[in-house]
Each structure stands twice: as structure tokens, then as C-alpha cells.
Amino acid sequence: VSRRPADGLSTFFYRRRRLYLWLLLTPPLLWFGVVFVGSLCALVWQSTYTFDDFTMQVTPDFTWANYQALARDANLDIVVRTVGMAIAVTLGCVVIGFPIAYYMARYTRGWTRGLFYVGVMLPMWASYIVKAYAWTMILSKGGVVYWIADHSGLRGLLDWLLTLPYIGGNSLSTSNLGRWLVFVYAWLPFMILPMHAAIERVPGNLLEASADLGARPWQSFQSVLLPLAFPGVVAGSIFTFSLTLGDYIIPQLVGPPGLYIGTMVNLQQGSLGNLPLAAAFTAVPIAIISVYLWGARRLGAFDAL
Amino acid sequence: MPSDPGRRPGRRRDDGPRAPWPLRIAAWGGLVFLHVPIVLLAIYAFNTEQSAFSFPPRGFTLKWFAQAAARDDVVAAIVLSLKVAAVATLCALLLGTLAALAMARRTFLGKDVITLTFILPIALPGIITGIALHSVFELGDVTPGFWTIAIGHTTFCVVVVYNNVVARLRRIPPGMIEAAMDLGANGLTAFRTVILPQLATALLAGGILAFGLSFDELIVTTFTAGHDKTLPIWLLNQLGRPRNVPVTNVVALVVMTLTVLPIIGAWWLTRGTEDTRGAIR
Numbered sequence: 001v002s003r004r005p006a007d008g009l010s011t012f013f014y015r016r017r018r019l020y021l022w023l024l025l026t027p028p029l030l031w032f033g034v035v036f037v038g039s040l041c042a043l044v045w046q047s048t049y050t051f052d053d054f055t056m057q058v059t060p061d062f063t064w065a066n067y068q069a070l071a072r073d074a075n076l077d078i079v080v081r082t083v084g085m086a087i088a089v090t091l092g093c094v095v096i097g098f099p100i101a102y103y104m105a106r107y108t109r110g111w112t113r114g115l116f117y118v119g120v121m122l123p124m125w126a127s128y129i130v131k132a133y134a135w136t137m138i139l140s141k142g143g144v145v146y147w148i149a150d151h152s153g154l155r156g157l158l159d160w161l162l163t164l165p166y167i168g169g170n171s172l173s174t175s176n177l178g179r180w181l182v183f184v185y186a187w188l189p190f191m192i193l194p195m196h197a198a199i200e201r202v203p204g205n206l207l208e209a210s211a212d213l214g215a216r217p218w219q220s221f222q223s224v225l226l227p228l229a230f231p232g233v234v235a236g237s238i239f240t241f242s243l244t245l246g247d248y249i250i251p252q253l254v255g256p257p258g259l260y261i262g263t264m265v266n267l268q269q270g271s272l273g274n275l276p277l278a279a280a281f282t283a284v285p286i287a288i289i290s291v292y293l294w295g296a297r298r299l300g301a302f303d304a305l
Numbered sequence: 306m307p308s309d310p311g312r313r314p315g316r317r318r319d320d321g322p323r324a325p326w327p328l329r330i331a332a333w334g335g336l337v338f339l340h341v342p343i344v345l346l347a348i349y350a351f352n353t354e355q356s357a358f359s360f361p362p363r364g365f366t367l368k369w370f371a372q373a374a375a376r377d378d379v380v381a382a383i384v385l386s387l388k389v390a391a392v393a394t395l396c397a398l399l400l401g402t403l404a405a406l407a408m409a410r411r412t413f414l415g416k417d418v419i420t421l422t423f424i425l426p427i428a429l430p431g432i433i434t435g436i437a438l439h440s441v442f443e444l445g446d447v448t449p450g451f452w453t454i455a456i457g458h459t460t461f462c463v464v465v466v467y468n469n470v471v472a473r474l475r476r477i478p479p480g481m482i483e484a485a486m487d488l489g490a491n492g493l494t495a496f497r498t499v500i501l502p503q504l505a506t507a508l509l510a511g512g513i514l515a516f517g518l519s520f521d522e523l524i525v526t527t528f529t530a531g532h533d534k535t536l537p538i539w540l541l542n543q544l545g546r547p548r549n550v551p552v553t554n555v556v557a558l559v560v561m562t563l564t565v566l567p568i569i570g571a572w573w574l575t576r577g578t579e580d581t582r583g584a585i586r
Contacts, residue, residue, distance in 0.1 A: 010492030024407035025419075028400040028463065032422050036460050039437035046440055096335055103332030107324040116336065118572060123339040125568040127521035129537045130557040133544060134342035137349065144345060147361070188339065238428065246430015249523065253544060262432050269436055269528075279440070282433045289429060 047279035056273055066280035075264075079284055082261040085176075085183065086244040090237045092184040093191035097236070101195035102229075120196075124189030129249065135182045136253050139173040146172070169256050179255030186250065187243050191236035198232020199225065234296045241292060245285040261285060343561065350558040352551070369551040379556055382539040389451065389535060390519040393458035397515045398508060400459070401466025409474035426461035434461065435528030442529065449531030457529040458522060462515035469511035469575070470504060477503050506574045513571040517564045536560055 013020040050061040069075060104116045123131070138144050149155040162168040162175055169175030202225055210220040248262030259267065261284055268278035324332070353364035373379050404423065408416060426434050438457050442449055477500065485495040523537040530538060540560065543553040 007491040010494075014492055021407050021411065021413070024403045028404040028423075029419070031400055031459070031463075032419075035438070035456060036426060036434070037422065039441040040433075042441045042444060043433070043437040096331075096338070099328055099331035100335040103324055103328055107328075107332075116332075118569060119336045119339065121568065121572060122565055123343060125517055125564055126343060127537065127540075127557075127560045127564050129521070129523050129540045130346065130561050131342055133540060133553070133557055134346040136544065138342060138345060185338070185342065188335075242428060242430050246432040246524070248432055249541065262430070265432055265436060269439070275436075275440055275443075278436060282430075282436060285430050286433065293428070 043279050047276055049276040051274045051276045058275060066276045069277060070280055078259045078261060078264050081258060082245055086241050088180055089183040089187060089244050090240040093188050093240050094233055097188055097191040097195060101192045102199055104196050105199040120189050120192050131186055132250055132253055139178045139254060141171055173254055174256055176255055182250050182254050183244055187240045190239035194235035195232040198229045202228045231299050234299050238292060238296055242289050245288060347558055350554040369555045373552045373555040376552060382534050382536045385533060386520055386536040389454050389458055390516045392455040393462050393519040394512050394515045396459040397462035397466045398512050401463045402470050405467050405470035405474055409471050423464045423467055427464060431524030435525040439528040449529055450533055453529040454526055457525045458519040462518055465514040465518060466511035469507045473504055473507035510571040510574045513567045517568050521560060521564050
């Protein structure tokens with residue numbers, strides 16, 4: 001067998017696995033190191049720059065003022081409002097999503113399994129802005145929700161719901177209820193898929209064993225399936241939390257006025273040119289998500305991803 | 306490959322009890338809920354009525370499609386989005402595959418950190434990636450435009466390619482490569498004739514997912530785009546303009562179709578191999 005130059009090259013790398021490994025890794029590492037990690041560091045760095053309120057200029061003088069500003073009442077309100085919505089959205093996604101995930105994992109087979117799988121995946125991948133746009137049509141006065149409420153005699157109920165504090169408002173599209181609904185819709189598939197993966201991973205014979213030992217179906221569900229499926233719920237909630245904390249489109253389109261972390265960052269960076277404060281604000285979701293990821297890791301939630 | 310008893314297909318399917326009816330209603334109801342807005346949007350695109358979102362629709366027409374196709378700004382936005390998605394997908398395919406080849410079977414110090422870095426662009430809120438890139442481009446005096454959008458998109462597209470390719474590589478028995486080499490193939494030949502054919506559908510699926518992800522990304526794009534308008538940005542700008550509602554509806558439907566059809570294709574390609582689940586994020 002004649003030896004070609006490629007043989008020598010391939011043997012060279014085969015014998016030096018480490019060199020080969022780093023050769024492969026260099027381009028992706030360079031990209032992520034320079035573009036992504038580099039820009040994140042630059043962002044954190046700029047959060048300590050000084051913004052002059054009078055001249056509207058940013059100067060590279062070191063200050064903690066932007067972080068101190070986060071503790072102001074108005075800014076704390078923004079954080080509380082956003083985190084509150086993130087919690088409500090996460091709970092909504094769990095309640096609506098769990099039956100779907102559970103049914104998908106335990107009771108579907110063949111074509112229904114495929115139908116559910118594609119049925120959950122499609123809305124997840126369908127354009128985010130298009131979904132948000134569709135909801136502004138659905139919730140508007142004269143839209144489909146009001147039409148159904150009028151024709152089913154539930155208009156009274158809808159109007160009563162909208163008079164409630166916190167969730168109410170002048171109409172569905174300016175109420176927190178409407179905003180919550182859009183958020184839940186938008187992030188629901190991100191919750192269903194990890195929950196489904198976790199439930200599917202629970203071996204069927206554990207449930208059979210539980211039944212053999214005399215547990216009723218509800219007892220088996222509660223004491224065997226739920227604890228084992230919980231990491232999936234946590235994994236899903238990473239997405240619902242992270243996505244709600246950073247979103248700045250849905251709060252603009254649906255719901256009452258009042259800034260969210262995302263809209264505040266966008267406002268400070270965009271119209272006001274106060275990048276340092278915007279950068280300090282991004283530290284809030286980063287901190288929350290980091291703690292969350294750390295806790296989720298300890299729970300073993302990453303296995304459900 | 307470690308076997309996972311819970312994943313064995315066929316188990317529990319034989320004699321499982323039927324789902325209780327409240328569960329069935331909740332599950333199917335949830336599935337319907339996920340699709341109502343999409344179906345309504347599709348219906349509205351054919352609505353004859355010009356101005357409002359009123360329900361039910363008044364009549365059927367195709368004229369808005371013609372109007373949308375005649376709009377230069379719509380066509381320009383579609384072309385820009387397609388170009389960005391193509392470039393971002395190619396870069397993500399290259400970077401994601403290289404990383405996957407290096408990391409599929411090896412453990413080394415810092416591997417977890419590297420994996421986390423790949424996931425972060427989609428785990429962190431998009432606004433953070435967006436504003437971080439924006440601030441760096443501003444610091445470096447880079448004019449935002451096509452390339453800055455593509456750089457941002459590549460960053461969060463790498464992970465879907467990486468996930469797909471890693472999942473596939475882990476299923477190729479290492480013995481196959483050794484067998485090829487025992488039979489006289491060098492490393493390159495073994496890669497070309499043994500690994501690459503098995504990677505093909507994973508690459509295609511990863512590429513399609515990356516394309517879909519890039520094509521309708523909005524949050525990062527608004528910070529890196531400058532004056533250029535991708536299709537999602539065009540849509541966002543339309544939301545406050547009641548006069549253009551019919552054209553907006555049509556464009557929304559087109560965007561939806563253009564992202565959803567390839568995704569079904571990607572699912573089809575990897576169905577049964579269980580890695581679409583990992584690939585989704």
C-alpha cells in the first residue's frame with residue numbers, strides 16, 4: 001500500500017489527540033471568547049461608567065452609582081413587577097403544561113404521539129413576534145375573545161375579572177390578565193418539553209411496583225411520579241423565568257403601562273443613551289438566572305434538558 | 306452507550322389504562338390552545354376587511370398577498386432575513402460541528418464551562434446578549450448592519466447545531482472508526498466515509514433549526530441591526546400602524562410558514578433518534 005501525504009498527517013494527529021482536540025476547539029472558543037464573553041465583560045465593565053444627567057454624556061469614570069440606583073423605589077418596583085410576572089407565568093405554564101406533558105409521555109402512541117410532539121414544537125418555533133401580534137388581534141375589543149364572551153353569555157364574567165385589582169384593567173389588552181395570558185402562551189412549549197422528557201424517563205415498572213404495593217393511582221402519581229418529574233419542571237422554569245425577565249416586546253404590546261426590566265433596559269439604552277444604568281439593570285436577571293441555574297443543577301434539572 | 310431502562314420503547318404501552326377523562330380534556334385542550342392564535346392569524350390573512358381585527362372575518366380574498374408582494378420594503382426585509390439566516394447558519398454549522406467533534410467523547414478540564422458558554426446565549430435573556438453586543442460594536446466604532454446582525458445570530462445558533470451533532474456522534478460506535486482504520490483507511494478517509502455519512506441528517510437538521518432560529522429572531526436583532534430591517538423588525542414596526550393591517554397579516558403568515566415548514570422537516574429527519582429533544586434548545 002502506497003503512503004499518501006494525508007496518511008502521515010492523519011497519523012500525526014491520531015498520535016497527538018490533545019493537539020487535535022485544541023485545533024478543533026480553537027475556532028469556536030475564539031468566537032465565543034471574543035464575541036460573546038468579551039461583550040458580556042464589556043457590558044459589566046460599562047455598568048461602572050458615569051452617566052451625566054445634565055449633559056447626557058457617558059464618561060469612563062468609575063462609579064457604583066448605577067448599582068445604587070437599582071435600590072431606588074421606582075427601580076425596585078420594576079424588578080418586583082417583572083419577577084412577580086415571571087413567577088405567575090411559570091405557575092401558569094406548569095398548570096396548563098403538565099397535563100399535556102403527562103398525557104404525551106404516558107398515554108400517547110404512534111400517530112397521536114407524533115401529533116402531540118409536532119403540535120407542541122410548532123408553536124414554539126413559530127415566529128415570536130407573529131405570535132405576539134396574533135394575540136393583540138385576539139385580545140382587542142371586537143376581537144375573538146370578546147366575540148365569544150358576548151355570544152356565550154360570559155361577558156359579565158369577563159368584565160368582572162377585569163375589575164379585580166392587579167389582574168384587571170380597562171380591557172383585556174390593557175390588563176395584566178391579558179399580558180399574563182400572552183406570556184404563558186409564548187413560553188408554554190418551553191415548559192412542556194422538559195417536563196415531558198422528565199416524565200418519559202420515569203421507568204414504568206416503578207409505577208407498577210408502587211401499584212403492586214397497594215398504592216392507588218393517585219398515590220403512585222403523587223409519591224412516585226411527581227418527585228421524579230420535578231427536575232423537569234425546574235428545567236422548564238429556567239426558560240419561563242429567563243424569557244420573562246428579559247422580554248421587552250410583550251410588555252409593550254399588551255397590558256397596563258409600567259416598566260419591566262426588559263423595557264427599562266431598552267429605554268435607558270435606546271432613547272436615553274444611559275448605557276451604564278441599562279447595563280446595571282441587566283445584572284438583575286443575570287444574578288437571578290445564575291442562582292436559579294445553580295439551584296437547578298443541584299436538583300439535577302439539567303438531566304431533563 | 307449507557308442504556309436507560311426508562312427509555313425502552315414498548316414498555317408500558319401494552320396494557321396501560323386509558324387516560325382519565327379530565328386529563329384527556331386538559332391535554333387536548335392545551336394542544337388546541339397552542340394552535341388557536343396560529344389558525345386565527347392564517348384566517349385573518351384572507352380577510353376582506355381592511356382596518357380592524359373584528360371577529361368573525363367578513364369574506365375571502367387573496368388581494369393582500371399581491372399587495373404585500375408589490376411592497377419593496379417587504380421584499381427587502383425578506384431578502385435581508387434570508388441572507389442573514391444563511392450566513393449565520395453556515396457559520397454555526399462550522400463552529401458547532403468543530404466543537405461537537407472535539408467534545409463528543411472526551412472529558413477534560415473546563416469542558417463544563419465551554420458547554421455552559423455555548424448554552425448561555427439562549428439561556429440568558431436575549432436582551433442581555435443584544436445590549437452586550439451593541440455596546441461592544443459601539444465601543445469598537447463598528448457600523449451596525451448586515452454583518453453585525455449575522456455575528457449576533459451565529460452566536461446563539463451554534464448551540465442547536467452542537468446539540469444535534471453531539472447527540473449523533475455519541476451514537477456512532479467508536480469501533481466503527483477503528484474498524485475503518487484497521488481496514489487501511491487513514492483518519493481523513495475514516496471521517497469522510499464513516500462519520501460524515503452518519504452525520505449528514507444531524508447536520509441538516511441542526512442547520513434547519515439554526516436557520517429557523519435566525520430567521521425570526523427579534524430581540525438580539527433590534528440591538529445589532531442599526532437601520533437595516535429584518536422581517537421580524539419590519540413586523541414589529543408595523544404593529545403601531547392600523548392602516549397596514551392586511552399586509553401585515555399576510556407577511557406574518559408568510560413568516561410563520563417559512564419558519565414552521567423547515568422545522569417540521571428537521572423533526573422528520575431526526576424522528577425516532579430522540580435527538581430533536583436535545584436539539585430544540
